[in-house]
Amino acid sequence: xxxxxxxxxxxxxxxxxxxxxxxxxxxxxxxxxxxxxxxxxxxxxxxxxxxxxxxxxxxxxxxxxxxxxxxxxxxxxxxxxxxxxxxxxxxxxxxxxxxxxxxxxxxxxxxxxxxxxxxxxxxxxxxxxxxxxxxxxxxxxxxxxxxxxxxxxxxxxxxxxxxxxxxxxxxxxxxxxxxxxxxxxxxxxxxxxxxxxxxxxxxxxxxxxxxxxxxxxxxxxxxxxxxxxxxxxxxxxxxxxxxxxxxxxxxxxxxxxxxxxxxxxxxxxxxxxxxxxxxxxxxxxxxxxxxxxxxxxxxxxxxxxxxxxxxxxxxxxxxxxxxxxxxxxxxxxxxxxxxxxxxxxxxxxxxxxxxx
Amino acid sequence: xxxxxxxxxxxxxxxxxxxxxxxxxxxxxxxxxxxxxxxxxxxxxxxxxxxxxxxxxxxxxxxxxxxxxxxxxxxxxxxxxxxxxxxxxxxxxxxxxxxxxxxxxxxxxxxxxxxxxxxxxxxxxxxxxxxxxxxxxxxxxxxxxxxxxxxxxxxxxxxxxxxxxxxxxxxxxxxxxxxxxxxxxxxxxxxxxxxxxxxxxxxxxxxxxxxxxxxxxxxxxxxxxxxxxxxxxxxxxxxxxxxxxxxxxxxxxxxxxxxxxxxxxxxxxxxxxxxxxxxxxxxxxxxxxxxxxxxxxxxxxxxxxxxxxxxxxxxxxxxxxxxxxxxxxxxxxxxxxxxxxxxxxxxxxxxxxxx
Ligand SMILES: Nc1ncnc2c1ncn2[C@@H]1O[C@H](COP(=O)(O)OP(=O)(O)OP(=O)(O)O)[C@@H](O)[C@H]1O
Ligand SMILES: [Mg+2]
Numbered sequence: 168x169x170x171x172x173x174x175x176x177x178x179x180x181x182x183x184x185x186x187x188x189x190x191x192x193x194x195x196x197x198x199x200x201x202x203x204x205x206x207x208x209x210x211x212x213x214x215x216x217x218x219x220x221x222x223x224x225x226x227x228x229x230x231x232x233x234x235x236x237x238x239x240x241x242x243x244x245x246x247x248x249x250x251x252x253x254x255x256x257x258x259x260x261x262x263x264x265x266x267x268x269x270x271x272x273x274x275x276x277x278x279x280x281x282x283x284x285x286x287x288x289x290x291x292x293x294x295x296x297x298x299x300x301x302x303x304x305x306x307x308x309x310x311x312x313x314x315x316x317x318x319x320x321x322x323x324x325x326x327x328x329x330x331x332x333x334x335x336x337x338x339x340x341x342x343x344x345x346x347x348x349x350x351x352x353x354x355x356x357x358x359x360x361x362x363x364x365x366x367x368x369x370x371x372x373x374x375x376x377x378x379x380x381x382x383x384x385x386x387x388x389x390x391x392x393x394x395x396x397x398x399x400x401x402x403x404x405x406x407x408x409x410x411x412x413x414x415x416x417x418x419x420x421x422x423x424x425x426x427x428x429x430x431x432x433x434x435x436x437x438x439x440x441x442x443x444x445x446x447x448x449x450x451x452x453x454x455x456x457x458x459x460x461x462x463x464x465x466x467x468x469x470x471x472x473x474x475x476x477x478x479x480x481x482x483x484x485x486x487x488x489x490x491x492x493x494x495x496x497x498x499x500x501x502x503x504x505x506x507x508x509x510x511x512x513x514x515x516x517x518x519x520x521x522x523x
Numbered sequence: 524x525x526x527x528x529x530x531x532x533x534x535x536x537x538x539x540x541x542x543x544x545x546x547x548x549x550x551x552x553x554x555x556x557x558x559x560x561x562x563x564x565x566x567x568x569x570x571x572x573x574x575x576x577x578x579x580x581x582x583x584x585x586x587x588x589x590x591x592x593x594x595x596x597x598x599x600x601x602x603x604x605x606x607x608x609x610x611x612x613x614x615x616x617x618x619x620x621x622x623x624x625x626x627x628x629x630x631x632x633x634x635x636x637x638x639x640x641x642x643x644x645x646x647x648x649x650x651x652x653x654x655x656x657x658x659x660x661x662x663x664x665x666x667x668x669x670x671x672x673x674x675x676x677x678x679x680x681x682x683x684x685x686x687x688x689x690x691x692x693x694x695x696x697x698x699x700x701x702x703x704x705x706x707x708x709x710x711x712x713x714x715x716x717x718x719x720x721x722x723x724x725x726x727x728x729x730x731x732x733x734x735x736x737x738x739x740x741x742x743x744x745x746x747x748x749x750x751x752x753x754x755x756x757x758x759x760x761x762x763x764x765x766x767x768x769x770x771x772x773x774x775x776x777x778x779x780x781x782x783x784x785x786x787x788x789x790x791x792x793x794x795x796x797x798x799x800x801x802x803x804x805x806x807x808x809x810x811x812x813x814x815x816x817x818x819x820x821x822x823x824x825x826x827x828x829x830x831x832x833x834x835x836x837x838x839x840x841x842x843x844x845x846x847x848x849x850x851x852x853x854x855x856x857x858x859x860x861x862x863x864x865x866x867x868x869x870x871x872x873x874x875x876x877x878x
Pocket of ligand 1: 203
């Protein structure tokens with residue numbers, strides 16, 4: 168078991184810096200998820216922790232030791248790749264035992280540990296097959312099994328589920344969650360799927376362009392995003408952003424309005440705003456409730472409704488031409504063209520000085 | 524449903540025709556010609572009509588026998604020895620030319636060995652061809668594994684991300700694009716017995732202690748010299764084939780092996796080599812076939828000499844067909860070579876089949 172500490176870690180490819188000074192603390196036994204859009208440097212960061220990429224600056228510590236220069240095998244990490252990377256010419260059993268074969272472990276120990284891993288992953292019946300005879304999900308299980316067998320202190324996953332279909336992804340997601348509970352090992356998991364991030368993580372690290380945007384538990388990030396990027400990245404459908412004018416900013420909040428928004432007082436000011444400036448108000452679609460046109464704080468006309476059964480997504484066109492989305496947790500018919508009002512609890516709104 | 528082949532228009536066939544035509548004219552037709560001619564007594568230019576002779580050409584090439592010779596004895600029955608103490612035997616010629624042994628007619632001694640006082644002599648109706656066959660097999664047995672392995676080593680060295688690696692790739696590949704005739708001529712100078720580069724080099728390294736060797740003029744070194752030069756010449760070609768095989772192996776497999784703690788050798792053994800299986804089969808078969816076709820080097824460098832120590836099957840085929848104008852003999856050799864290569868390729872395929 169080990170913790171992982173990154174201090175001002177940087178990565179340069181020639182003149183381009185792709186990781187721009189990252190500080191992350193992963194406690195022993197924690198499940199940490201790196202999320203971020205494509206190209207933000209998640210894989211690069213993970214590969215630096217694994218030892219597959221050199222570290223251009225800063226320090227990386229695993230289990231209290233600085234491991235910047237240590238080759239992968241000495242770091243005690245296990246890694247699961249997006250493309251599985253299982254050896255095509257070996258059976259499942261040989262694949263899973265690979266690390267032990269390399270370490271010249273005895274036959275009995277190999278059999279014991281492979282069987283144990285196969286039991287955990289419920290794949291005892293697959294042990295004598297070749298990778299070509301397995302489905303995608305089963306292959307990914309083999310890759311996870313190979314990592315488990317060596318009992319590493321840190322597990323690294325690089326988008327392990329992105330090649331699987333939706334249903335399988337959900338199953339495997341739960342299995343990985345269970346695995347973490349059973350093994351109690353430190354796990355670092357890279358994904359751009361926010362559902363995976365929200366459900367699996369003890370702690371989420373949101374990255375953008377090689378920088379950490381925010382670190383926190385899933386609920387902290389969801390309910391208390393530090394900036395527009397995090398606010399917009401987590402949650403589906405994503406948060407509505409309204410351009411607003413700040414009329415009365417004070418220590419306890421600010422009053423904001425725009426042509427289609429009646430003045431409201433917002434307490435959750437994420438970034439300091441000044442009176443007379445413009446700012447961005449963020450409201451999650453789930454917290455918007457339709458009412459009669461003359462009621463509510465927001466006014467517009469229904470542009471489109473999508474009925475998903477348990478949920479209804481409503482596109483509302485505002486007076487100033489912008490659009491906002493409301494997600495109703497019920498099946499409801501709203502004819503396009505009808506005027507409606509929307510109300511929300513101001514405690515659920517967030518004010519940012521940034522503009523989207 | 525009409526297949527794509529029959530539905531396609533005449534234009535397609537017209538485009539394919541020149542290619543098909545050339546292949547038929549220069550490969551398929553001569554192939555059947557060789558079969559046909561090997562059963563006749565056809566000569567390049569001859570006043571006599573061509574006759575069908577069945578398998579006589581094959582018999583003339585391949586007949587082998589063992590003759591047991593009893594030592595010469597004097598009247599008392601004691602073995603006669605010459606001045607050096609060697610046992611004296613009757614001359615083989617007295618047997619192969621004797622009317623008492625028509626089965627040995629026309630055969631000559633190939634080699635002999637002694638067991639007790641008696642000597643066993645292997646006689647062949649075509650000793651030169653037998654030597655050519657043995658030399659060719661030796662050549663294949665040495666060149667195929669050595670060239671294949673060397674090419675793999677070079678490919679592994681060159682398959683790295685290093686500055687200027689392309690320069691090395693080009694250098695190793697260069698001998699392949701130079702004509703083998705030119706290469707052979709150059710190496711004749713290198714191997715020269717008096718003032719050759721190799722002798723000079725060895726003498727420089729040993730500070731003059733090296734006795735110059737006439738590499739191509741000595742029956743003990745001639746074939747080996749040609750092997751060395753042939754390996755050097757074509758190794759770059761096979762290096763490129765290995766390289767293409769190496770590049771089909773997914774880099775993540777190497778990363779996975781790295782994380783699992785594999786050493787360089789273990790990575791080669793568990794990741795690289797299994798990934799090169801198909802390439803290995805290809806390289807092995809191609810080298811074997813090329814080695815069997817050994818001709819140009821011999822033609823330029825030794826002409827089969829000295830003492831037939833560098834005769835090869837293809838050289839013999841050409842020598843007979845055109846040198847001696849014995850088209851049927853040359854054809855027979857070609858057919859034998861074809862069957863030999865076919866057999867060996869099939870055996871190799873069977874040995875390296877997917878289990
Ligand atoms: N070898 C390289 N040379 C130069 N730039 C590179 C190299 N590898 C990655 N990059 C750059 O580094 C950045 C981060 O890449 P990385 O693979 O870490 O992204 P990612 O967050 O994993 O994205 P994805 O979600 O698409 O996998 C990208 O902008 C990429 O272009
Ligand atoms: Mg990635």
